[in-house]
Amino acid sequence: MTVTQITTPVRCTEIDVNGHVNNAKYLEYYEWGREDWYEQHNLPYDTLRDAGVVTVVARAEVDYRHPARQNDQLTITSWVTQVGRKSFRMKQQITGTNGNLISEAIFVIVTVDPETGQTVPVPDLIGQFVG
Numbered sequence: 001m002t003v004t005q006i007t008t009p010v011r012c013t014e015i016d017v018n019g020h021v022n023n024a025k026y027l028e029y030y031e032w033g034r035e036d037w038y039e040q041h042n043l044p045y046d047t048l049r050d051a052g053v054v055t056v057v058a059r060a061e062v063d064y065r066h067p068a069r070q071n072d073q074l075t076i077t078s079w080v081t082q083v084g085r086k087s088f089r090m091k092q093q094i095t096g097t098n099g100n101l102i103s104e105a106i107f108v109i110v111t112v113d114p115e116t117g118q119t120v121p122v123p124d125l126i127g128q129f130v131g
């Protein structure tokens with residue numbers, strides 16, 4: 001399995017004065033999707049840390065396509081598209097209740113030694129899930 005999906009409702013606390021989801025909330029939705037991706041691939045934080053690596057978002061590129069509104073059901077889809085030497089790219093999309101594309105994003109995630117804070121090579125346990 002390389003692609004994961006989670007679904008969440010839009011709550012009233014996530015709406016801005018314009019009546020749609022505040023742009024900052026999308027970063028949180030994407031984080032939930034990434035955490036689910038790690039969990040679904042048996043890569044929880046402790047497993048990565050035991051392998052001598054933690055992951056850190058170094059870049060986020062987010063495109064907003066359509067507004068999401070209160071009570072919409074959002075599906076966050078996540079997958080790794082590319083693995084470099086010390087970083088990898090994760091593509092994510094959020095679709096709405098009727099399947100329309102709400103937002104899409106690319107995250108550059110670096111692998112870091114938890115003790116030194118220095119970047120380290122991406123371990124095979126992450127790289128094997130490209131696709």
